[in-house]
Amino acid sequence: MATVDEFAHLPMDVRPIARLEAEARIAHILTERWIQHATVDRLLGYLQEAFDQPPRERMENLLLLGESGMGKTMLIRKFERQNAVSFDEATGVQHRPVVVVLMPPQPTESEFFHRVLESIEAPSVRYWSNGGQLRTSAIRLLREIGARVLVIDEINSVLVGSPRQQRLFLQLLRFLSNDLRLALVGVGVPEARHALLSDTQLRSRFSDIELPLWTLGDDLRDFVTRLVWSLPLRQPSPVDSAKLRAILVERSGGVTLGICKAVERAAMAAIRSGRERIELASFDDPEIWHGVAAPGRGTRSQLRGIAVARRA
Numbered sequence: 001m002a003t004v005d006e007f008a009h010l011p012m013d014v015r016p017i018a019r020l021e022a023e024a025r026i027a028h029i030l031t032e033r034w035i036q037h038a039t040v041d042r043l044l045g046y047l048q049e050a051f052d053q054p055p056r057e058r059m060e061n062l063l064l065l066g067e068s069g070m071g072k073t074m075l076i077r078k079f080e081r082q083n084a085v086s087f088d089e090a091t092g093v094q095h096r097p098v099v100v101v102l103m104p105p106q107p108t109e110s111e112f113f114h115r116v117l118e119s120i121e122a123p124s125v126r127y128w129s130n131g132g133q134l135r136t137s138a139i140r141l142l143r144e145i146g147a148r149v150l151v152i153d154e155i156n157s158v159l160v161g162s163p164r165q166q167r168l169f170l171q172l173l174r175f176l177s178n179d180l181r182l183a184l185v186g187v188g189v190p191e192a193r194h195a196l197l198s199d200t201q202l203r204s205r206f207s208d209i210e211l212p213l214w215t216l217g218d219d220l221r222d223f224v225t226r227l228v229w230s231l232p233l234r235q236p237s238p239v240d241s242a243k244l245r246a247i248l249v250e251r252s253g254g255v256t257l258g259i260c261k262a263v264e265r266a267a268m269a270a271i272r273s274g275r276e277r278i279e280l281a282s283f284d285d286p287e288i289w290h291g292v293a294a295p296g297r298g299t300r301s302q303l304r305g306i307a308v309a310r311r312a
């Protein structure tokens, strides 16, 4: 029988999980978890400010930048959850103050509005075949559901469009921001800046906010502590070590995804081996680092190439 103090090194909600058998605990480690940290705290504050501004002619928009794997998508999903409202039985309308859209691979107006309709779960999306009708329907629905913030994830995909497509897409964003009085939040890799630079009017309405690569410091120390804390290991892990943090930053290139992956794999190995804790030596195992690499240079330099070509 479990005692009250059992697994006192873990937060209350993780303790019951630590009692489960190995496979169930490993399954738990593999599920998605949200870990709050200082930077996302701050960024959620900016996002909330954008949300709280009253609808007006000139909305303040945000551009959330960060390398791939830094946690941008998780952050906006968190922001979406924070502002979710429940179904209104009286009117039968599902209010959705934050709408998150993933940029289509082709930055065209019709693909974009199809995505908008899909993300607000509008029925029979493909029914609106004609462009103008699609725009009208999407805008009507956005108003109906009480959308206040439209988040466009992977906004850097604009850069793969032809110069004409890019120009038209930026015009569309300007229209959404002016006429719909929605706050826009663009999300993307740092090159996404280029996507907006060519439209000066639009550019001046976006403030950049950033999820920077991790460096050594107190924020990282907190993040690693909380990350390890969230894992159902039966023994306390001595991970408050500058050396361990240096290894994590170096091997991951400072990318959240790599840090999380390495720590999670170390936790799974600790369960399988029966050691039940993570320590510095856990990270000697090359398996822990399989597929973990510094920021994906491939896609980024490709994008950079495109941006340069466009300006030339």
Ligand SMILES: Nc1ncnc2c1ncn2[C@@H]1O[C@H](COP(=O)(O)OP(=O)(O)O)[C@@H](O)[C@H]1O
Pocket (backbone or CB within 6 Å): 033, 034, 035, 036, 037, 040, 066, 067, 068, 069, 070, 071, 072, 073, 074, 075, 256, 257, 258, 260, 261
């Ligand atoms: N706040 C967080 N809490 C827990 N895990 C996170 C967090 N931020 C990032 N991660 C990890 O990093 C991975 C990549 O996050 P994601 O939001 O997809 O990054 P991006 O959109 O910037 O490419 C996630 O799957 C998760 O493993």
Ligand SMILES: [Mg+2]
Pocket (backbone or CB within 6 Å): 072, 073, 074, 153
């Ligand atoms: Mg993402």
